[in-house]
Amino acid sequence: MQSSTILITLWLLVIVLSVLSLITEARPPTYLWHVCPNTTTFPRNSTYQANRDTLLTSLSSNGSRGNGFYNTTAGRNPDTVYGLFLCRGDLSTSVCQACVTFASTDISRRCPVEIAAVVWYDECLLRYSDENIFSAVAEEPAIILFNTQNISDQVRFDSQVQEVMSGTATQAANAAPGAKKFATREADANFTSSFRTLYALAQCTPDLPTSDCDRCLRYVTGNLPRGSQRGRVLSPSCNVRYEVYLFYNLNQTAVASPPPPLVPEGNGRRSWSIIIAIVAPIAAFILLFILTCWLLKRGTRKYNATHGENAGYDITTIESLKYDFTTIEAATDKFSDANKLGKGGFGEVYKGILPNKQEIAVKRLSRGSGQGTEEFENEVVLIAKLQHRNLVSVLGFCLERGEKILVYEYVPNKSLDYFIFDRAEEGQLDWSRRYKIIGRIARGILYLHEDSRLRIIHRDLKASNILLDGDMTPQISDFGMARIFGIDQTQGTTRKIVGTYGYMSPEYAMHGQFSMKSDVYSFGVLVLEIISGLRNRDFYETDGAEDLISYAWKLWKDERPLELLNPVLRNDYSRNEVTKCIQLGLLCVQEDPADRPTMATIVLKLNRHSAKLPMPKQPAFVLDSRTDGRMPDKGLESDQSTTQSMPSSINEVSITELYPR
Ligand SMILES: *[C@@H]1O[C@H](CO)[C@@H](O)[C@H](O)[C@H]1NC(C)=O
Ligand SMILES: *[C@@H]1O[C@H](CO)[C@@H](O)[C@H](O)[C@H]1NC(C)=O
Ligand SMILES: *[C@@H]1O[C@H](CO)[C@@H](O)[C@H](O)[C@H]1NC(C)=O
Ligand SMILES: *[C@@H]1O[C@H](CO)[C@@H](O)[C@H](O)[C@H]1NC(C)=O
Ligand SMILES: *[C@@H]1O[C@H](CO)[C@@H](O)[C@H](O)[C@H]1NC(C)=O
Ligand SMILES: *[C@@H]1O[C@H](CO)[C@@H](O)[C@H](O)[C@H]1NC(C)=O
Numbered sequence: 334m335q336s337s338t339i340l341i342t343l344w345l346l347v348i349v350l351s352v353l354s355l356i357t358e359a360r361p362p363t364y365l366w367h368v369c370p371n372t373t374t375f376p377r378n379s380t381y382q383a384n385r386d387t388l389l390t391s392l393s394s395n396g397s398r399g400n401g402f403y404n405t406t407a408g409r410n411p412d413t414v415y416g417l418f419l420c421r422g423d424l425s426t427s428v429c430q431a432c433v434t435f436a437s438t439d440i441s442r443r444c445p446v447e448i449a450a451v452v453w454y455d456e457c458l459l460r461y462s463d464e465n466i467f468s469a470v471a472e473e474p475a476i477i478l479f480n481t482q483n484i485s486d487q488v489r490f491d492s493q494v495q496e497v498m499s500g501t502a503t504q505a506a507n508a509a510p511g512a513k514k515f516a517t518r519e520a521d522a523n524f525t526s527s528f529r530t531l532y533a534l535a536q537c538t539p540d541l542p543t544s545d546c547d548r549c550l551r552y553v554t555g556n557l558p559r560g561s562q563r564g565r566v567l568s569p570s571c572n573v574r575y576e577v578y579l580f581y582n583l584n585q586t587a588v589a590s591p592p593p594p595l596v597p598e599g600n601g602r603r604s605w606s607i608i609i610a611i612v613a614p615i616a617a618f619i620l621l622f623i624l625t626c627w628l629l630k631r632g633t634r635k636y637n638a639t640h641g642e643n644a645g646y647d648i649t650t651i652e653s654l655k656y657d658f659t660t661i662e663a664a665t666d667k668f669s670d671a672n673k674l675g676k677g678g679f680g681e682v683y684k685g686i687l688p689n690k691q692e693i694a695v696k697r698l699s700r701g702s703g704q705g706t707e708e709f710e711n712e713v714v715l716i717a718k719l720q721h722r723n724l725v726s727v728l729g730f731c732l733e734r735g736e737k738i739l740v741y742e743y744v745p746n747k748s749l750d751y752f753i754f755d756r757a758e759e760g761q762l763d764w765s766r767r768y769k770i771i772g773r774i775a776r777g778i779l780y781l782h783e784d785s786r787l788r789i790i791h792r793d794l795k796a797s798n799i800l801l802d803g804d805m806t807p808q809i810s811d812f813g814m815a816r817i818f819g820i821d822q823t824q825g826t827t828r829k830i831v832g833t834y835g836y837m838s839p840e841y842a843m844h845g846q847f848s849m850k851s852d853v854y855s856f857g858v859l860v861l862e863i864i865s866g867l868r869n870r871d872f873y874e875t876d877g878a879e880d881l882i883s884y885a886w887k888l889w890k891d892e893r894p895l896e897l898l899n900p901v902l903r904n905d906y907s908r909n910e911v912t913k914c915i916q917l918g919l920l921c922v923q924e925d926p927a928d929r930p931t932m933a934t935i936v937l938k939l940n941r942h943s944a945k946l947p948m949p950k951q952p953a954f955v956l957d958s959r960t961d962g963r964m965p966d967k968g969l970e971s972d973q974s975t976t977q978s979m980p981s982s983i984n985e986v987s988i989t990e991l992y993p994r
């Protein structure tokens with residue numbers, strides 16, 4: 334009796350395994366995204382719906398035709414529905430057929446009454462519309478998928494991705510007429526300090542002419558995420574994808590795996606057959622019932638997981654960041670003066686309240702932006718992905734009626750300048766608060782410079798761009814403006830100088846040269862301002878100094894740096910921290926950008942209790958503090974000569990003695 338139980342268990346195991354493998358075989362394609370605007374819908378039971386359903390059946394039953402692409406129509410004018418599917422170029426007919434079959438029911442589940450729809454899976458895309466979509470390029474909506482794994486040298490990696498992708502795209506676009514517009518490429522890429530293979534894929538629907546395919550691929554390639562270890566952009570007419578693993582299979586054979594045998598052979602053990610005949614059905618029924626429940630539950634969970642996570646990607650769509658102009662107008666009470674929070678270099682800022690009671694800050698950009706709509710959108714999408722608790726979150730944008738509007742999270746408290754320069758308010762921030770604020774600002778800038786997927790130079794760091802939330806945690810605002818305004822990023826020379834006099838590094842103010850070190854300079858000015866409560870610009874000390882920087886330097890040289898400290902703070906402060914911050918501030922405002930520390934070093938030094946710092950050299954005094962916006966030429970010349978006449982070694986000796994650690 335025992336051996337019969339074992340046999341039955343074995344049988345059941347085999348049955349279960351077969352069921353399991355059947356379930357695996359029937360695994361649905363990996364869903365990525367779908368778009369079907371619910372602004373245009375058809376009435377239920379309409380002719381259009383009937384035609385749409387016919388179309389989907391027709392696409393499904395022609396899933397193995399047409400070399401992975403097939404277009405067809407259903408119904409007549411005015412209820413004609415145009416539909417097509419496209420399978421990934423490397424997939425076999427059977428995989429393609431399975432995907433299309435699944436998609437044709439899935440799309441009507443996701444978009445029950447929508448007039449036009451697209452659904453994307455790993456394996457295929459399916460699309461229908463009431464307009465003739467054949468041979469017409471559609472780059473939008475573009476769905477960007479990325480992940481957040483870190484890469485050591487993002488800039489290099491991104492340029493390698495762009496290079497490989499652009500070659501792949503050219504190859505796909507120039508495929509022979511009638512062939513699939515599909516190409517893949519492998520290349521060595523240098524990231525995480527070692528070389529790994531990068532796999533790239535580009536594909537258009539083959540009904541597009543070469544020039545349209547090329548245009549579409551260039552558009553989506555331009556939208557690829559930056560600094561992401563994997564990425565793809567989906568659009569109705571074309572898509573690109575790169576990964577660090579092989580995700581396509583060029584050797585796919587058309588043979589589907591044979592169905593597994595359901596039960597093993599009898600092997601002449603007929604003596605057991607009666608027992609089995611009686612026991613097996615009952616036991617099998619119970620066991621199968623339990624196992625089926627378990628499997629179904631498991632299967633559902635797996636299915637949902639794939640759908641919920643979008644195969645491990647984060648998703649940003651341009652659509653999800655768009656706000657209606659009417660919504661914004663209502664939220665800000667038609668941009669009323671009562672709601673005006675301030676005016677910045679790039680436009681006016683208003684407070685608003687959305688219908689769901691969420692408070693927002695609305696920045697209405699001045700019309701000077703040289704960027705087109707498309708670039709503006711692309712940049713906003715990139716900026717909106719930046720998330721750090723010391724950066725103000727960008728919620729979205731609005732581009733309507735010639736307006737360019739950015740929507741930010743609303744930060745309740747005022748900006749830092751209000752607390753540090755206003756004699757009535759300065760008491761609210763004691764030294765330990767100020768020290769924390771300095772550290773947090775540094776971390777926010779570090780994120781912009783190195784940790785985010787983009788490399789962003791702020792270019793207009795100043796006290797009024799640092800907002801304080803309810804806990805007095807600083808949040809940097811106005812970052813990415815240079816990108817949004819289409820001014821060349823990362824490093825270089827620009828003729829359009831954005832920034833605020835008093836905070837701009839000499840090389841930027843004088844020659845338009847900017848780099849991360851120009852932000853470091855502005856940070857240094859900010860630190861000295863936070864310590865002293867004095868503005869670098871509008872400096873009215875009579876101590877023979879023309880601005881805050883030279884004043885701080887003078888005190889440092891005279892070995893009495895602590896006199897810089899705002900009198901309001903003098904009762905309770907850490908001598909060590911204040912000295913460290915003054916020294917860091919002076920290191921940041923040194924004339925030669927190469928001498929200034931990086932933000933990473935600054936954050937490191939701020940976190941250490943006892944940090945060894947080099948001695949600052951004489952800062953550059955570029956700007957006459959009382960000339961608003963005019964660039965004095967004489968200042969630079971005289972200062973250059975003083976810099977040369979003062980060897981830094983002398984400073985090092987004298988001041989090291991003063992502050993031994
Ligand atoms: C369209 O979708 C949005 C968001 O999903 C929803 O808020 C809105 O009510 C929908 N409109 C219609 C007409 O179904
Ligand atoms: C659509 O037709 C079905 C059956 O033909 C019917 O049961 C259903 O009530 C109809 N729906 C509408 C909204 O007319
Ligand atoms: C596509 O499938 C439909 C059935 O839905 C069939 O009538 C039609 O002939 C097929 N098209 C081609 C070109 O075979
Ligand atoms: C598919 O699209 C082409 C244009 O690209 C068109 O000429 C052809 O008639 C379409 N096929 C069907 C079955 O509608
Ligand atoms: C990526 O991040 C992990 C943990 O956050 C870290 O251990 C690893 O060193 C990082 N890799 C690179 C290349 O920065
Ligand atoms: C690869 O990247 C590492 C780290 O960024 C760098 O040190 C190395 O020089 C790079 N190698 C090449 C060949 O680019």
Ligand SMILES: *[C@@H]1O[C@H](CO)[C@@H](O)[C@H](O)[C@H]1NC(C)=O
Nearest residue numbers: 519579581582583584585586
């Ligand atoms: C594809 O198959 C060919 C011959 O069977 C083989 O030489 C080639 O290496 C295979 N390529 C891949 C990517 O597996």
